[in-house]
Amino acid sequence: MRPFWRSKADDYTIIAGCGRLGANLANRLSEEGLGVIIIDLTADAFRKLSPSYSGLTLVGDATYINVLCEAGIERASAVVTVTNYDNTNILVAQIAKKMFGIEHVIARLYDPEREFVYRDFKIDTISPAVLSMKEIDKLMHPNEPSKEEVRQ
Amino acid sequence: MKSRIFIIGGFNKTKFLAHSLIKKGYSVTAINDDNDKCIALAEIDRLEVFHGDGSKPFVLEDAGIQGADMAIALSDKDADNLVICELSKKRFKVKRTVAMISDPKKIDFFYSMGIDSVVCSVTTIASYIEQQAFMDEITTLIPIGENNIKVSQVHILDGAPAVGKKLKDLNLPKEVIVGCVQRGDRSLIPRGDTRVLAGDVLVLISSDDHETVAVLELTGR
Numbered sequence: 402m403r404p405f406w407r408s409k410a411d412d413y414t415i416i417a418g419c420g421r422l423g424a425n426l427a428n429r430l431s432e433e434g435l436g437v438i439i440i441d442l443t444a445d446a447f448r449k450l451s452p453s454y455s456g457l458t459l460v461g462d463a464t465y466i467n468v469l470c471e472a473g474i475e476r477a478s479a480v481v482t483v484t485n486y487d488n489t490n491i492l493v494a495q496i497a498k499k500m501f502g503i504e505h506v507i508a509r510l511y512d513p514e515r516e517f518v519y520r521d522f523k524i525d526t527i528s529p530a531v532l533s534m535k536e537i538d539k540l541m542h543p544n545e546p547s548k549e550e551v552r553q
Numbered sequence: 554m555k556s557r558i559f560i561i562g563g564f565n566k567t568k569f570l571a572h573s574l575i576k577k578g579y580s581v582t583a584i585n586d587d588n589d590k591c592i593a594l595a596e597i598d599r600l601e602v603f604h605g606d607g608s609k610p611f612v613l614e615d616a617g618i619q620g621a622d623m624a625i626a627l628s629d630k631d632a633d634n635l636v637i638c639e640l641s642k643k644r645f646k647v648k649r650t651v652a653m654i655s656d657p658k659k660i661d662f663f664y665s666m667g668i669d670s671v672v673c674s675v676t677t678i679a680s681y682i683e684q685q686a687f688m689d690e691i692t693t694l695i696p697i698g699e700n701n702i703k704v705s706q707v708h709i710l711d712g713a714p715a716v717g718k719k720l721k722d723l724n725l726p727k728e729v730i731v732g733c734v735q736r737g738d739r740s741l742i743p744r745g746d747t748r749v750l751a752g753d754v755l756v757l758i759s760s761d762d763h764e765t766v767a768v769l770e771l772t773g774r
Contacts, residue, residue: 488633
């Protein structure tokens with residue numbers, strides 16, 4: 402995987418939430434030799450990181466500004482919020498964008514209905530339900546072009 | 554038509570607030586995601602109760618929040634309160650939104666996200682406890698602006714250094730004004746030659762820095 406923000410010399414990514422997605426993303430970035438710190442409420446969560454993970458870990462609540470500052474959000478080039486709670490992801494993403502002016506902010510949203518909150522703020526969202534729907538559509542109709550492609 | 558107010562999340566605060574708002578003649582709806590709490594809330598007369606997670610758009614919609622006059626978010630999580638207020642404001646055109654938060658560092662951020670009033674429970678309660686615990690004879694009535702100006706009540710106890718002195722003879726800082734003297738059930742507008750008596754309650758208007766100096770001069774503490 403080549404992250405799209407890779408071009409910057411001082412790459413530094415903050416990941417909030419060390420679940421399966423957060424941990425895998427952190428492992429991948431660390432493998433590529435990029436700066437990464439992962440934040441989670443419990444130290445237990447960091448077991449999901451691979452033994453060769455060379456990035457940083459931080460135990461704390463990412464919705465608290467002093468935790469984000471401790472994580473070095475001022476010099477971060479990207480913030481990815483993938484905790485299990487949509488509202489937490491929304492809050493962290495908006496703090497990163499609005500208060501710290503982070504260029505790349507990506508948030509996971511389980512509930513696609515909440516996405517409109519982000520539209521004004523140039524925050525990228527991924528929604529597992531929507532992604533899965535597209536994939537299932539593709540598998541069920543392998544020969545038809547997907548709706549998105551038709552639109553283009 | 555009655556003003557419509559929605560209170561989302563919270564329990565004890567919601568109960569108290571709902572009581573007081575209903576008494577003032579507002580039409581109040583409480584939204585809570587805990588069934589037991591909803592049942593307890595439903596005992597309040599004339600309070601409409603709606604069971605559901607208020608940070609979900611369809612719950613707010615079903616509860617009829619569209620175009621309401623006020624949404625007050627009282628849940629324990631800052632994130633939930635932010636989302637509730639943003640949804641109310643942007644999607645449902647609620648006229649005024651109020652959020653309670655626990656991290657004081659986020660107050661400015663919440664205001665910049667378009668929330669009309671942000672109440673920080675931690676700082677409010679902590680400063681109140683501090684006042685009650687350490688300064689028996691002083692009560693701050695109203696902090697004005699960025700906490701720079703305060704209106705406070707000072708009780709003059711028997712034996713305080715100011716007792717028996719005229720106001721003009723007291724060495725009060727220039728930045729402090731004695732706005733009113735309450736003596737028994739009378740209120741006096743003080744002049745320079747008004748004498749301070751034991752049992753008086755003085756209402757001071759002062760800047761934060763000078764309040765302590767003035768209190769020391771008046772009460773000796």
